[in-house]
Amino acid sequence: MSPVKFVLSYTAVPLMAIVTVVTWASLHASAEIDARQYASLSTSYASFPAGLRHDIADALKSGMLSKSDYSSLVRESLDDDVVLDWPAGNTVDVARERAKLLALVRADRFR
Structure with a gap:
């Protein structure tokens, strides 16, 4: 496995997943109540x-x-x-x- 593929597989993708979940959670919590x-x-x-x-x-x-x-x-x-x-x-x-x-x-x- 090349170093670029290793970095993409084991650091970049999980980091992007974490950023996506945190962004979604903060936007959901800041929405107006019904x-x-x-x-x-x-x-x-x-x-x-x-x-x-x-x-x-x-x-x-x-x-x-x-x-x-x-x-x-x-x-x-x-x-x-x-x-x-x-x-x-x-x-x-x-x-x-x-x-x-x-x-x-x-x-x-x-x-």
Whole structure:
């Protein structure tokens, strides 16, 4: 086996596979959450402790919540003994549900 073939077979290909998986995982985690997840946060927002409401406001500074933000917020809500309940209705409009949550956060800021 030539040195070039060895390098390509045993280092370049596995390295490219690792780079591809890491890139895909980071793009997947930074994607926006869906409408049901926004609705679950907005329906339970009033029962959240002040610290969790503050963390939601911080996460929404970019105007949307990513999947990694949402998973962190869910873990924090469970630590605070608050269970998120997904709405029974069919919520499919992400923009509308995001606007509801943003309105709650803004109204909470001015209290």
